[in-house]
Every structure is written in C-alpha cells, then in structure tokens.
Amino acid sequence: MFKKINLVVAACAALVAMQAGAQVTDNVVKIGVLTDMAGVTADITGKGSLVAAQMAVQEFGNTVLGKPIQVISGDHQHKNDLGASIARQWYDTDKVDVIVDVPNSAIALAVQGIAKQAKKLVLYSGAGTTALTNEQCSPYGFHWTYDTYAMAHGTASAVVKAGGKSWFLLASDYAFGAQLAKDTSEVVVAEGGKVLGTVKHPLNLADFSSLLLQAQSSGANVIGVANAGNDTINAIKQAGEFGITQKGQNLAAMILMINDVHSLGLAAAQGTYLTTASYWDMNAKTRAWSKAFMEKTGAMPSMLQAGVYGSVLHYLKAVKAAGTDDADKVAAAMRAMPINDAFTENALIRADGRVLRDMYLAKVKTPATSKYAWDYFEIVRKIPAADSVIPLSASKCPLVAKK
Amino acid sequence: MDSFLGISYPALFGQLMIGLINGSFYALLSLGLAVIFGMLHVVNFAHGAQYMLGAFFAWFLLNMLGISYWQALLIAPLAVAIFGVLIEKFLLSRLRGKDPIYGLLLTFGLAMTLEGTFQYFYGSSGRTYAVPEGLTGGLHLGFMYLPIYRAWVIVASLLVCAATWYLIEKTKVGMYLRAATEKSLQTQSFGINVPLLITLTYAVGAGLAAFAGVLAAPIYQVGALMGQNMIIVVFAIVVIGGMGSILGAVATAYLLGLVEAITKIYYPQGSSIAVFVVMAVVLMIRPAGLFGKE
C-alpha cells in the first residue's frame, strides 16, 4: 500500500513537472525579457524592463513583417541555474528569438554561451561586466547600455579633472566591485591623481561606518564608492551621517541609479557624482517617453530600463530591414543601422558587440534646487562614446581583427 | 609609539567605538533571541523579520501618520509584540510537544513569508528614515566624529538590556516566567497561567527585536531584507554565548562587535565571517558556549 502511494505520487510529480515544459509555434517574433522581478535589482530592472520592452513593441507597431510580436518575461531570481535553464528552454523549445536585459553578470555570461550555441541573439542592458565584449565576446551578444569601464571612466576622469586628485576607494568584495575599483584606479592614476587606499567590504554590508572612518582619516579629496545597489545606498547614507561631505570630501558613486537616489532622498545623496547612459529629463523626447513609463510603473525609468526599450526597438527595426528573424541576418542589420530612440542618438554597434553611445556625467541635485518630483540629476556634461569604452587595441575579443 | 600594529591610536579608538555601537545592535537582538530560546526552547528564526517589521512600522508611523520617532520607539515594539502573541497562540503553540526542529522550521517559513511580502510591496531598495530632530549632528571626540544618534544607540541598548535582565532575574513576573518555562507542570498546578506566560515571553522577545529595528531605521536603509543578514550573525552570537544564558548573549554581542571592528581594520573582507570563525573555535573548546550551562 505504501508502494501504491509511491506510484500515485510519482505520477503526480511527473504531471506537475510537465507544466514547466510548454510548447509554442513559430509564426511569431518572440522577445524574452530575462530579469529579476523581486530581488535586489528588481527596482532598476524587473517589471520596468518588461514594460519598457512592451512600450518598444507598441512604438514599433505591434507587428513586424506581417507576424505578431510577443513579449514574455522570466524571473531568474539571481539564481544562476534558473537563469541558465530559462534561457536554454526559451531558445530550444519556446522559440524565443531574442533575450534582453539579463541583470547579473554571472547569468549574462552563461546566457552568452547558451546564445552562441543556439545561434540566437541576446541584448544585455542590465549586466555590466566588460567580459561580455572582451574575452567572452560573441557575434550574437550585444552589450547595450553600460559596463564597469564606462562607469569608472566617466565618473573618475571627470572628477579628477575637476580637481579631485586624491582618492580613497570602497569596493565590494565581488568580481564586479573589484573590476570597478581597478578601472577607477587606472583612470585616476592616468589623469594624474593618486589612490590613497582601497578597502574591500563583504557584499550586503549594512554598516559602513568603520570603512568610512578609514576613508575620512586618509584625507583623500574623493571617496569613490565602487559597489552597487543597497551597498551604495548604505554607504552614501552613512557618509552623510558621519559628516563626510560637510567636511569637504566628495563622494563619487561608480554605479548609482535614479531609483537609488529616490530611496535615499536628496538630502543624503546631494552632491554625489555619477555617470549615466540616459536620464528621463534631458529633452522633450525623453520626458514624453518617461512620463508614459511612469504612468505604467509609478517610477521614472532607470538607464537600464531605458536600455531595454532601446535594444528591443532597434532589434525590431533590424528584423524589418533584414526581412527575416534569422539571427545572423538580423545581427548584420543591427550593426549596419545607427541606433536612434528616445534616449539615444546615432549610436553604433562595434565589432565586439559593444554599443558605442554617449554617456553623461551627472551630479545629484541639492534639495533646494530640485523643483519637482524625480528632479534629481543635474547633467554636468556629455562623455563622448570613444572615451567610455575599452579601446579596440586593448581588446581581448577574438572577433576584433588585429592589425 | 603612537601606533598599534599599523594603525594610529586615535583611529583604533574610533574603530573600537564603532564596534561598540554595532555590538549594541547585536546585543538587543541576541537578547530577544536568548530570551525566547532560553525560556521557550524555540529557535526563533523569525527574529530578523520581526526586527525588519519594527523598522518598517516606525517608517510607516512617521510617513503615513506623522508619528515621531520617540513615540514609535514605544508603539512599534508593542505592535510587533502583539503580532508575536498571535504567532505564538495560533502557530507555535501547536508545536509545543514536538521536536524543536519544527519550531525552527515554522519560524523559518514565517520569516520567508514576511520578507517576501515586504519585498513584493516595497521592493528591495527599501525606504529612508530620517534621524530624529534631537539626535542629529555629532560630537567631535578628538579621535573621531561620533554622530549623536549612534551614541544614543549605545545608551538605549544598555538600558533596555539591563532592564530586561532585571525583569527576568529579579522581579516576581520574571520569576513566574522562569518557573513556567523550567517546570511548567508544577507551576501550572500552582494556578499560574503557564500558556499565557509562554505567549508573553515570545511577545517580549519579538518586541525586543522590533525595538532594535526602530533604533536601526535612521542608520540603515529600512528594507525587506535588513533582517536576513543580521539573523545568522545573531544566532551565532547566541550560540557562542551559550544558549541558556541571557547575560552571556549580551556580553558576547558586545565582544563580537569589537572583534568585527578589529577585523574591519586589518581584513575588512572577512568581517562578515569573523563571527563564524569565532563560533567554530569556541564550540570546539567550550562546547556549551562561553557562558553556557549544560
């Protein structure tokens, strides 16, 4: 009798498992938004990325080459095997043509390999590792919005030029943080500055006070915060608490999104330098798009979400131009056309898959100068594309022809 | 010699002071946990979530109802304590005869549910809570700039720990509590309402966690996951201190704050596992914990 139950239970288990393998037909252009819906990056990607993709489809006209366009989403929860299995399943059985977003560099690297095997496209907006266009570059993977190099170079070089010659770095003890810190140090030194010290902290550290104290006593002009998400928020908040900015030291955040500033509040974040690929309030086009986005999501778009929109739009334009959704032809069309959307003007895709776009150096406004909701950034200047990407001569990408 | 192992004395004192501040948080949380485990033999995995609830409640009170920090310090722990009463009465009490593992697993599931709920509604970046009016600014101590609020944290924590210890060890109520949890049958036969006392004990533990949460709100972001990282460390502290001993837990908490401070000077990456190294070492030498009685 015990055994009989095992039988029934086994059958049930199989039935339940069966739900996970749905099948779909192929007369449709399918876009898969692989993102983090409820975890640490949910605010800067997540549902907003899905909405951004949907808005791109809508702007394009909802059909391409007579076929309907479908947008689906998948939550990888920052679990690598879940992300990898969703990507595999999407490409292999669910007939997804392109995957977009993918916040989380480890998952992005995994998807890079999977996409190469499946010969299908992936457009990264959420991930930031330079490996995607360097050692691990692929003809099917395009790095759309930002990478650690761009963030470090943008902010660090501008701040050093503005007079911040001595730096102290707080980096998260993660490959990502280490890369950010390394890129920042290189720029500071190259521009004639000095790095007085670097301190690494474990991820999700709640209390930065002792590290900030070390930064304070080093006497550096600038404290570079080379981490992301909650770590950045906590570090900036506590820096304010310990009177660091009042005493004349500046904060430079390597990765700071508008949503982070929203939850920090201007009082705590004011004066922080950051680099961004886009900002909602730059011109009439960005404002119009962002207001529509805000109506659907309740928040202004982060640069990552704006990037998802841009990548999907460009992809659809390329499908139309190529006359097919075959990955190789679409990739060629994507490279041939300049990228234009509400946030981007004449950007291009490089041989290694990196999108060459202008970045912007911004500073967080003081509460007094902020006039309306979400009026957080003051755009200081534009950083031309050539200055924010690894030069091809230094690239380790096998796709780049060596002279 | 004006430096010690590569760090100047003023800097060292600054770091140790910060260690004491962190120790205060750990002490409040360990206190609640030790009370619940010591008296009820329940491993309250929901403690981190209750800490988070306290912080969110304070935020809610301030931003929705305009109730200030000082009142929140009383109201939030009370509210979470009532919630604790409900948990104990309707969930935990059903497990009273069973293997303690089930209590652990239940509170673990509870923590998951609570944290998941707050994450769903408030996202992961959390919310900011302002430092209350009277406690802004800082003192120039010479060796460091000490924010007044952080000094307040040390004071509040010491006061509450002392008060709780006094309540449990020296008052009549505390005596009843101890009797109820150590020898429940006999105590009940004296006409004392043992189930009520047990429920109250759990509520007190939860309330202590919430109090720590309110204290934490102005310093750390009020986020759904703020308790998750704390809880493992606090558990380790209670284990190191000896799970039956309340004073042991508090003392170990301050000790650990100092150990972490020293680690952050010389090897900051390792500060999050310092507690585990200490725990592994202590449990091998003194299996019952530093102050435990077994």
Next chain:
Amino acid sequence: MADSSSIKSQWHMTAALAFVCVATLIAAPFFLYPILLAKLLCFALFACAFNLLIGYVGLLSFGHAAFFGIAAYTTAHALKEWGFAAELGLLIGVFVSAVIGFLIGLLAIRRQGIYFSMITLALAQLVYFFCLQAPFTHGEDGIQNVPRGLWFGLIDLNNLSALYYVVATLCVFGYLVIWRVVNSPFGNILKAIRENEPRAISLGYRVQRYKLAAFVISASLAGLAGGLKALVFQLATLNDVSWSLSGEVVLMTLLGGIGTLFGPVVGASLIISLESMLAGSEFPLQIILGLIFIFCVLSFSRGIVGEATRILSRKNSLPNSLR
C-alpha cells in the same frame, strides 16, 4: 501463511513500482525538456542525501549546500581547466565533497541538536567565503562554459537526451545507495542511535563513528548531485554554496517527507517545477514557498509522502512499518 503471501505481494509491489519508475524515467525526455528533467533529478538526489542525515540520523544540517557546491566547482574546474573526462571529473568532485564532509563532520558531530546545525552553518559559511575568495572560482562570475565531453569516451554528452540518461542512471544509483544504507545493519544501528543514543553507547557501539560515516555518505552523495549539476548546466557559481540553497533543500525535504525514502524526490520535483512555472509570471515565489513551509510544518509535518502513507495505511489497516 498470511505473512509469507503478504511479503510476496510486497515484493511484487516493489517490483511493479520499480518498473513504473524506470519506465517513467526512460520515457520522460520524450515529453519534457531534458535539461529541466536533469535538474529535477540532481536536486532530488541532493534532497535525498540531505534526508539521510535528518531523517535517519536525526541531524539537521544547515550547510549542506557546501558539499553540493564544492563538488560542482571541483567538477567544473576539472572538466574545464584540466580537461578531464566527465566521469573522472565527477569522481573528483565526489571525492572532494567527501573530504570536506569528513572535516566538517568531525567538528560538527561532537554536538547535538541546534548546536550541530549551527556548526554546520558556520562551517558552510566558511566554505562559501573560501569559494568567494579563491581565484579559481572567479568569484560571482563562476566557472562558465564547462565542456561536457564524452562519457566513458563513447557517449556525447552534448546530446541532451544522452546527457539526461547518464544523469538519470547516476541519480538512480545514488538513490539505491541510500536505500541500501537505510535497509542494512548499518542503517539499523543508525536508527537505534537516533532513537536512544545513550542506549546504543551502552551496547558498545562507537556512536560517533557511525554518525560520521553517515555524514560522509550524505556529503558524498550531495557532491555527486553537485557535480552532475555542473555537468548539466555547464556552470558552477556561488549560488551553489550559498546558505539559501541549504535552506531550499530543507524545504524540499520537509515538503516531501522527512524520513521517507521517496519524499525528498517528490519535494524537490515540486519545488523546482513551481520555480520554473512561476518564473514567467509576477507571482511572488518567496511568499508562496514561505507559506508552504508553514503549512507543511503545522499540518503536514510528515510531508506529502509521509502523510499519504499514513492515510492509506490507515485505510487498509496495515501497520505503517515501511520507514
């Protein structure tokens, strides 16, 4: 007379069940996505290995992911950097997890109850930290693009069906090992220790050795699951040694039934399928899992398989002795 015929019918049932299981396993990849199936099997094995400790020895390990993950890393590294064949890579992974299991077990076994759990947690966190810092793991990027190669030089593991069958065979093997351990004199001694340790000691058994042996077996099988997972997904990352994975395996086992042989398989299958199903929706998985946890503990403390067994054995008024 009644006894021998009921024993005979039990054997018939076992054979029938085994046949059905094997048939399902063989037929499954024709209906379901092989990678998902392979994932289910890996986690089922992991949960079974964990269950060996909690269900049959009474020790709740909070750091079981350490064994799963360290084997995943080792196998991945062996396959990618040293160019080992798949079967050798797995063997090395299992060996490493056995060694780590021995070391952790040595320290943890001295204590009981919650102390045991906390030590396993602490030591697992140290393993996590090691994996974070060690250069060969590449931090949070993990070891990517692990080549699958050939199985015994013959079967190309890049063929998903072939991969699935190899994984299935090994997982069944692991399950049989557990079954054999439980239903053996060694297993009986473990049960005796769980039920009344002082008595077992007084009977002359070196209790610590038995517990340690069980711990190492559990760690090795968890390592096998981890190595297989690295093979299936071609990557090994920090998730595999994380505390949240340790928590997940507790949930899987609890849901399926602590102390039942088949329970963890059911629990793992359900949780993985749930994760997969909800991935495409906006449903808060965390909240659902938490509620399932609470529900399981309160009412289903025997787990699905255990509860089902109890109901049916009551109906047929047969003694519920098959544990």
